[in-house]
Amino acid sequence: RKEVEQDPGPFNVPEGATVAFNCTYSNSASQSFFWYRQDCRKEPKLLMSVYSSGNEDGRFTAQLNRASQYISLLIRDSKLSDSATYLCVVSAGKSTFGDGTTLTVKP
């Protein structure tokens, strides 16, 4: 079993849709959690950190459930520009990246 597992995707949604990604992790000692975004043929970039209380940044909401060891990312009112691969990252000193979930938003 991988340390960090994500929805396999791909997700193909129309503009304006709400889409949610989940990610589970196996190391209960993990302390830091992030979502990164990676565009085609580009480097991963930090989208947002994930806090225990949950956090929101515009149309993006991240949640952490330590008891169940999963993280979620919700995107509301999807835009064409949201099309990318979303990587879940879990850190217990060393960061481990999930394989990513690909999102395609269509007109």
Next chain:
Amino acid sequence: DAGVIQSPRHEVTEMGQEVTLRCKPISGHDYLFWYRQTMMRGLELLIYFNNNVPIDDSGMPEDRFSAKMPNASFSTLKIQPSEPRDSAVYFCASNGASTDTQYFGPGTRLTVL
């Protein structure tokens, strides 16, 4: 501020040749990471340094791979001899001591023929 800088951006070489990838981390960052990304295996951590010292190289695939960090502003990843299965995008990333947020360079796209 300049981000993480990597060179070259693209490298095409023939099997058996030596390949050297270079990275300049963000100034002031204490941690430097080398990753490899392929469609089949995703993003894999190869090695990381803290204050120029290699901490964990368990991801380095074989003895053909070596990495150095002679000072706080420069690191190299060397593959000698290169093989076609080494073809991938190699990313360098860095972060400061007070955070786990990593900043990635643009990557080097390596093709070994």
